[in-house]
Amino acid sequence: MSHTAHIRSHRKPRRSASTLAMRAGVAGGVLSTLAVAGASGSANAAEPVTQTLELPTLTADLAAQAAQSADATQQAAANYQLQAERDAAAANAAKQAKADLADAKQKAAEAKKKAEEAARKEAAARASRSAERTTLSTTASTSSTSTSTSTSTATGSAAAVVSFVKAQIGKAYVSGATGPSAYDCSGLVQTAFKQVGISLPRVSQDQSTAGTQVSLSNLQPGDILYWGSAGSAYHVAVYVGDGMFVGAQNPSSGVGEHPLSYDPPTGAVRVL
Numbered sequence: 396m397s398h399t400a401h402i403r404s405h406r407k408p409r410r411s412a413s414t415l416a417m418r419a420g421v422a423g424g425v426l427s428t429l430a431v432a433g434a435s436g437s438a439n440a441a442e443p444v445t446q447t448l449e450l451p452t453l454t455a456d457l458a459a460q461a462a463q464s465a466d467a468t469q470q471a472a473a474n475y476q477l478q479a480e481r482d483a484a485a486a487n488a489a490k491q492a493k494a495d496l497a498d499a500k501q502k503a504a505e506a507k508k509k510a511e512e513a514a515r516k517e518a519a520a521r522a523s524r525s526a527e528r529t530t531l532s533t534t535a536s537t538s539s540t541s542t543s544t545s546t547s548t549a550t551g552s553a554a555a556v557v558s559f560v561k562a563q564i565g566k567a568y569v570s571g572a573t574g575p576s577a578y579d580c581s582g583l584v585q586t587a588f589k590q591v592g593i594s595l596p597r598v599s600q601d602q603s604t605a606g607t608q609v610s611l612s613n614l615q616p617g618d619i620l621y622w623g624s625a626g627s628a629y630h631v632a633v634y635v636g637d638g639m640f641v642g643a644q645n646p647s648s649g650v651g652e653h654p655l656s657y658d659p660p661t662g663a664v665r666v667l
Contacts, residue, residue, distance in 0.1 A: 552591040552667050553616050554616070555590055556588060556590065556616075556633060557636070557641075559587045560587050560633045560641040561641055563578065565649065566578060566649060567649050568647075568648070578650060579643055580631050581597060581598050581599040583643045584619060584631050584633060584642075585597060588666065593667075599623075599630055602628070603623070603631065607664060608663070609664065614663060615665065618633075618663045618667075619631055619632075620632045620663050621661065622658070632660070639652055639655070640654075640660075644658075
């Protein structure tokens with residue numbers, strides 16, 4: 396024992412029962428708190444297991460969303476490509492249409508130019524024929540007297556040619572025909588002279604230069620009349636005398652006999 400133990404003021408105070416009870420309660424509370432914390436900790440420790448079990452479902456959802464996003468991206472790319480192809484096709488179609496229009500305009504211009512050129516040539520030919528008619532109107536009246544006798548006195552080859560063409564009067568005009576049921580203008584002339592052993596070219600352009608050029612005021616039966624210029628004549632016929640000629644005129648009139656004034660020729664050649 397301490398040497399001061401017998402002195403009251405120096406003795407340690409004894410712990411009261413209430414103090415011990417309070418401390419026991421505090422300790423119990425602490426222990427309870429620790430128990431709750433432990434239980435809570437155990438519960439919290441179980442949560443990752445639950446989350447781990449849910450991860451496959453979350454991953455599947457993300458995969459589905461990613462797949463949908465990929466499909467949407469692929470569809471958008473396909474739509475873009477399709478639109479690009481359509482735009483390119485439309486551009487090519489517009490370009491081709493523009494080229495076709497330009498080509499059509501060019502062809503139309505060329506056709507118009509050709510038509511105008513043909514009209515000018517036709518007008519020039521008509522003017523030439525009108526000038527010749529003015530001269531022929533005078534010469535035809537004088538030549539009819541001088542040739543009227545020659546018709547009746549025509550003999551030999553000339554008479555045979557005249558007789559042949561007159562026998563064809565009334566037959567049809569067919570382009571390219573040389574008889575016996577139809578003729579065109581040069582086909583009739585060629586076939587007529589073939590009867591007397593004379594071979595003439597097939598077309599009027601060549602027949603207009605086949606013999607000797609003669610004046611329209613000095614015509615004889617059997618002379619070949621032509622319309623147009625020598626070497627480029629567009630029609631021929633046979634003079635039969637008395638101011639008349641026989642020719643295959645056109646599809647509407649066929650082979651017929653007409654006076655020189657009906658369609659005055661521009662020149663004549665003699666092959667007999």
